[in-house]
Amino acid sequence: xxxxxxxxxxxxxxxxxxxxxxxxxxxxxxxxxxxxxxxxxxxxxxxxxxxxxxxxxxxxxxxxxxxxxxxxxxxxxxxxxxxxxxxxxxxxxxxxxxxxxxxxxxxxxxxxxxxxxxxxxxxxxxxxxxxxxxxxxxxxxxxxxxxxxxx
Amino acid sequence: xxxxxxxxxxxxxxxxxxxxxxxxxxxxxxxxxxxxxxxxxxxxxxxxxxxxxxxxxxxxxxxxxxxxxxxxxxxxxxxxxxxxxxxxxxxxxxxxxxxxxxxxxxxxxxxxxxxxxxxxxxxxxxxxxxxxxxxxxxxxxxxxxxxxxxx
Amino acid sequence: xxxxxxxxxxxxxxxxxxxxxxxxxxxxxxxxxxxxxxxxxxxxxxxxxxxxxxxxxxxxxxxxxxxxxxxxxxxxxxxxxxx
Amino acid sequence: xxxxxxxxxxxxxxxxxxxxxxxxxxxxxxxxxxxxxxxxxxxxxxxxxxxxxxxxxxxxxxxxxxxxxxxxxxxxxxxxxxx
Numbered sequence: 024x025x026x027x028x029x030x031x032x033x034x035x036x037x038x039x040x041x042x043x044x045x046x047x048x049x050x051x052x053x054x055x056x057x058x059x060x061x062x063x064x065x066x067x068x069x070x071x072x073x074x075x076x077x078x079x080x081x082x083x084x085x086x087x088x089x090x091x092x093x094x095x096x097x098x099x100x101x102x103x104x105x106x107x108x109x110x111x112x113x114x115x116x117x118x119x120x121x122x123x124x125x126x127x128x129x130x131x132x133x134x135x136x137x138x139x140x141x142x143x144x145x146x147x148x149x150x151x152x153x154x155x156x157x158x159x160x161x162x163x164x165x166x167x168x169x170x171x172x173x174x
Numbered sequence: 175x176x177x178x179x180x181x182x183x184x185x186x187x188x189x190x191x192x193x194x195x196x197x198x199x200x201x202x203x204x205x206x207x208x209x210x211x212x213x214x215x216x217x218x219x220x221x222x223x224x225x226x227x228x229x230x231x232x233x234x235x236x237x238x239x240x241x242x243x244x245x246x247x248x249x250x251x252x253x254x255x256x257x258x259x260x261x262x263x264x265x266x267x268x269x270x271x272x273x274x275x276x277x278x279x280x281x282x283x284x285x286x287x288x289x290x291x292x293x294x295x296x297x298x299x300x301x302x303x304x305x306x307x308x309x310x311x312x313x314x315x316x317x318x319x320x321x322x323x324x325x
Numbered sequence: 326x327x328x329x330x331x332x333x334x335x336x337x338x339x340x341x342x343x344x345x346x347x348x349x350x351x352x353x354x355x356x357x358x359x360x361x362x363x364x365x366x367x368x369x370x371x372x373x374x375x376x377x378x379x380x381x382x383x384x385x386x387x388x389x390x391x392x393x394x395x396x397x398x399x400x401x402x403x404x405x406x407x408x
Numbered sequence: 409x410x411x412x413x414x415x416x417x418x419x420x421x422x423x424x425x426x427x428x429x430x431x432x433x434x435x436x437x438x439x440x441x442x443x444x445x446x447x448x449x450x451x452x453x454x455x456x457x458x459x460x461x462x463x464x465x466x467x468x469x470x471x472x473x474x475x476x477x478x479x480x481x482x483x484x485x486x487x488x489x490x491x
Contacts, residue, residue, distance in 0.1 A: 037188015051206045059200045074332055076400060079384040116408055125287055133280045136408055145407025146332035158333045161404035225415055230467040267491055287491055296490025297415035309416045312487035
């Protein structure tokens with residue numbers, strides 16, 4: 024089962040894990056990304072604003088989840104990405120995968136996270152305590168992380 | 175913060191994730207292992223019985239958690255391993271790590287799981303629906319997975 | 326043609342969407358970006374550095390060489406930063 | 409010396425723990441395993457294949473060559489299968 028949600032609302036990680044676990048599959052890996060209060064080399068953050076391309080995001084996420092499910096024999100995959108204005112400490116993203124094999128679930132989760140960073144049509148703007156704001160620049164390290172999955 | 179629990183009782187994964195997330199660190203990775211109903215090439219499972227070496231397990235797990243915390247700059251690490259009689263679908267193990275960097279959290283979680291499989295003084299016995307039971311044999315693939323972390 | 330803008334492209338242009346009649350003979354993403362640079366000072370500024378611009382045609386990522394013939398929706402945006 | 413057994417070693421021996429006076433001159437894990445093989449048919453069966461036996465001395469994993477001199481607790485068990 025593949026579950027993809029793009030939403031402003033928060034998610035309940037415990038409930039998502041329980042749903043992933045429904046079929047006694049063996050292992051469930053997950054990753055939760057949260058808003059950091061103090062991004063590197065910047066003034067304290069007031070909020071993170073996330074924008075996405077409605078329609079394209081859901082389509083792209085479904086495609087990557089289907090690809091991961093085949094590659095790593097996943098029985099269940101959940102991707103929840105929040106958008107809108109989020110304050111420090113709040114959840115941004117939940118990725119969870121269930122597989123008979125622990126390494127498959129952990130690798131699939133890492134792959135989907137790398138992919139979200141480099142290929143999902145989502146953008147982050149940092150709003151600082153100084154009143155200024157700046158769109159986050161894409162990182163070369165993220166591109167490198169994503170490239171390692173290409174065979 | 176490092177939290178190590180060896181217990182018969184189940185854990186609440188959602189509550190553990192919330193505790194790991196307490197300091198707005200950036201990313202929280204986790205893995206949950208559950209009892210599979212149908213292990214490969216065996217009759218259906220009635221229960222899994224887990225035994226450990228009290229004293230040594232806690233000591234060894236604390237040591238490996240401390241090592242992982244240094245290696246991957248973890249702010250929080252939680253390892254919960256259940257022992258005793260567990261039925262299919264039940265949780266066996268929870269490993270969760272929090273780090274400013276997503277790859278660090280995911281790698282640390284994979285490392286701790288590989289280590290638990292090969293180095294924690296814990297043993298599993300499978301009790302089958304046929305009335306027979308068998309201690310699980312260690313897997314070479316687990317040894318290989320653990321070896322890849324040694325530099 | 327329906328053209329969408331996201332993130333700082335949207336902010337620099339002051340618009341999330343435009344409906345445009347393209348000049349005849351304009352066939353590729355690269356040509357569309359070059360044309361955008363000529364449309365107004367705001368467009369010139371937003372599209373000044375094509376290396377910072379990504380494009381999707383009908384919800385699929387498209388390179389600069391991709392054809393826009395027959396497309397119903399083209400989107401321009403900066404490199405993505407989700408996750 | 410306090411000797412502990414786990415998993416199928418415990419089941420084969422019918423004991424989780426023994427308090428033993430070791431023969432003088434018995435200094436290593438390997439020698440202790442060889443001596444265990446001589447103690448009873450059950451011990452002979454349990455310790456028959458030393459490649460299946462792991463050892464911990466005072467809560468730390470110890471190789472076959474490790475010295476048991478001064479140890480207060482030695483544990484024998486099969487290769488571990490946790491996680």
